[in-house]
Amino acid sequence: MKKVVFLSALCFSLLASSSFAAEAKKGLNVVLTAADAQTQQMAMVLSLMTLKQGKQVNMTLCSKAGDLAVKGMKSEKLKPKGKSPKMMLQAIMKNGAKVEVCPLYLPNANKDKSVLLEGINVAKPAKVAEQLLNSDFTTLSY
Template identity: 35%
Template sequence: MTRNVLARAALMLLAATSPGLAQEAPRILALVTTAEPQVQGMAFVLLGAMRQQGATVEVMLCGPAGDLARREAPATTPLRPMNATPAQMLAGLVRAGVRTEVCALYLPNAGVGPEALIEGVRPAQPPEMARRMTDRGTTVLPF
C-alpha cells in the first residue's frame, strides 16, 4: 500500500515538472452578441488579458456585435480608461492574431458580403464552429 502511494506521488511530481507533460494552455471561445458598448469592451479587455496570460483566445460575433467587425463600424464614445471604442479594441485583438469570425447569419441578414469586414475577420462555418464549441478543452464565454 505504501509503495503504491509513493509510486503515485512520484508520477504526479514527474507530470507536474515535466515540460512534455505540462498542461495545455486554456482555450477560450467568446461569443459576443450584445449591443452594449461597456459589455463589449469588458469582453475584449478580459480576452486580451487571458491571451497575455497564455490562453488561446477566439471570438465569434453575432447580432449587433457583428457590426464591430465592419470596415465602417458604428461610431461610439471611447471607453475609459482604455480611451478606445469596442471596435478599436476588437481590431487590436484581430491584429494580434486572435481568430475572429462573424456568425453565419450575420452577413446575409446585414445585407452585406465578406468584403464589408475588416481584414482578419471571416464568416464562421457552422460545422467547424460547432466542433470547436463542443471540444472538451474549450471554455465558451457568452457576452
C-alpha cells in the same frame, strides 16, 4: 487531528487540481451578440488578457456585435482608457485572436464579405460547434 489533516490534504488536492485544470486549458471561445458597448468591451478585455497569458482566443460575432467587424462602422469610446470595442477587437486580432462573424450576420444586415475588416471571416457552423464542444477551451457568451 486525523480529521484536520485529512481535510487539509483534501483542500490542497482540490486547489492543486483546479489550478492544474486552469493551466491545461488551451484558451477561450467567445460568442458575442450584445449591442451594448460596455459588454462588448468586457469581452475584448478578457480576450486580450487571455492572449497575454499565452492562450488562444476564438471569437464569433453575431447580431449587433457583428457591426464591430464592418469597415467604417463606429463604436463608442469608453472610459477609463478611451478605447472603443472596435479598437480592442483590432488589438486582439493583432495579438492572434481568431475572429469570425456568424453566417447569419451578413445576409441579415444586407451586407457581403467585402465589408469585413481584414482578417475576419464568416464562421462555419460545424467548426464553431466543434470548438464550443472542445473541453480544452472555456466558453464565454455575451
